[in-house]
Amino acid sequence: MNCRRGVIGEGLLYFPFFFIIALIFFGIYGGLVAYFDNEYDYRRAEANLLLQETRDCFVREGFFDLTIELDENVFIEKCRFSSKALEDGEHLIYMKNKKGVEFSIGVTDFKVRCFLNARVKNKDFPLCETYGEDASNKDYLIVGSSQNSRRVAA
Amino acid sequence: MERRGDTNLIMTNIIYLLLFIFFFMVMFWFVNSYSDRSAFYEDFYSKEIVSIINKAEPGMEIKIDVSRVAVIAFKKTKPIEDIIYVDNVNNQIIVSSRLNAGTSFGFFNDVDIVEWKTEGPSGRPENTQFMFKVKERGRNEL
Numbered sequence: 001m002n003c004r005r006g007v008i009g010e011g012l013l014y015f016p017f018f019f020i021i022a023l024i025f026f027g028i029y030g031g032l033v034a035y036f037d038n039e040y041d042y043r044r045a046e047a048n049l050l051l052q053e054t055r056d057c058f059v060r061e062g063f064f065d066l067t068i069e070l071d072e073n074v075f076i077e078k079c080r081f082s083s084k085a086l087e088d089g090e091h092l093i094y095m096k097n098k099k100g101v102e103f104s105i106g107v108t109d110f111k112v113r114c115f116l117n118a119r120v121k122n123k124d125f126p127l128c129e130t131y132g133e134d135a136s137n138k139d140y141l142i143v144g145s146s147q148n149s150r151r152v153a154a
Numbered sequence: 155m156e157r158r159g160d161t162n163l164i165m166t167n168i169i170y171l172l173l174f175i176f177f178f179m180v181m182f183w184f185v186n187s188y189s190d191r192s193a194f195y196e197d198f199y200s201k202e203i204v205s206i207i208n209k210a211e212p213g214m215e216i217k218i219d220v221s222r223v224a225v226i227a228f229k230k231t232k233p234i235e236d237i238i239y240v241d242n243v244n245n246q247i248i249v250s251s252r253l254n255a256g257t258s259f260g261f262f263n264d265v266d267i268v269e270w271k272t273e274g275p276s277g278r279p280e281n282t283q284f285m286f287k288v289k290e291r292g293r294n295e296l
Contacts, residue, residue: 013167020174027181040194042201042259049208050262076264082245085262147260149197154239154248154256 043127043145051129051143054079054093063095063103064139070095070103090147092126096140110144123148192230195223196257200249203238203284207247207261212290217283224274224282227251234274238284240267266291 057079058064076083086093092110095103107126113119114128128144199220206216220237227237230252239248239256250256270286 013170016170016174020177023178023181031181040198040201042205045205046208046262049205053208053263080264081262082264085245085260088260091262149200149257149259152248152256152258153254154236154250 041123042149043123043147044129046145046147047127047129047143050091050093050145051131051141053081054095054143055131055141058095058141064097065099066097066101067099069101072105075103075105088147090126090145092128092142092144094142096134098137098139100136106144107146110146111142113146114142114144190226190229192223192226192251193257195226196249196251197259199223199238200247200257200259203247203249204259204261207265207267207288208263210263210265210288212265212288214288215285216288217285219281220272220284221274221280221282223249223251224272224279228279234277234279234282235272237282238270238272240270240286242266264291265289 061078063070063075072083075081076086085091086105089107092106092108092114093104094106094108094111110126110128113125116125119125119127124146126144126146128142130143131141132139134140134142199222203218206218210216224234224237227234227250232251232253237250239250240246241248241258245260245262246258247261248256248258266289267286268289270284272282272284274280274282
């Protein structure tokens with residue numbers, strides 16, 4: 001009789017144990033959702049804005065008509081972009097004009113990563129915007145951003 | 155012999171329950187500290203401010219309402235004037251509603267943000283505004 005009571009008590013001790021396991025799971029999940037999941041995706045908006053600024057600058061400065069290679073410093077100065085921002089590993093500006101002259105600043109691999117299916121859900125991938133057509137005798141511009149906000153000490 | 159066993163069992167259960175309560179309180183504090191969406195609003199405002207800076211032209215003076223993040227910061231005893239910080243060297247905007255932590259985002263427009271300040275009327279967080287001027291950057295970095 002005594003022995004049976006002990007078994008019941010010992011069995012009941014599993015209840016708080018499983019409760020704690022569930023609490024750990026939901027606690028961590030809730031914490032992660034509250035902390036990380038609500039970030040709003042700015043990659044598309046930034047790519048749009050960067051494309052608009054780049055296209056306007058290329059038209060204004062006549063870079064689409066160049067027959068010689070475009071110098072990076074000239075591009076930065078004329079288009080008034082921050083070289084630090086464009087070379088931070090989270091941006092790409094690539095241009096190929098109708099005369100076959102190419103210019104690129106930033107992560108060249110974005111030309112591939114921009115078209116991967118994972119790009120929409122995975123915020124580490126870039127989202128890109130294009131202008132024109134990637135064909136001979138056509139102006140083509142592709143601009144991408146994979147920039148996300150960072151937690152910092154403040 | 156049997157009594158000593160009972161005492162040990164009770165002590166084990168008490169320690170077990172105390173640990174359980176402690177763990178529950180820590181977890182509750184952790185989740186609750188983020189339930190005010192401070193991380194979300196830091197992220198939101200850093201991106202919105204950067205978006206405006208990227209479109210801005212030198213000579214502009216801009217005011218942005220940042221009262222949502224100011225209210226959160228006020229509750230966490232963070233001074234309102236320290237909510238937003240501009241790092242012109244690295245082209246970063248840092249928004250912070252918590253003590254010792256914040257969220258940063260970079261702008262690509264090659265301008266300097268000067269005379270920036272965050273102010274609320276009479277020190278209250280409601281209607282807090284972030285004000286700044288956009289200035290042409292010196293070209294000596296090239």
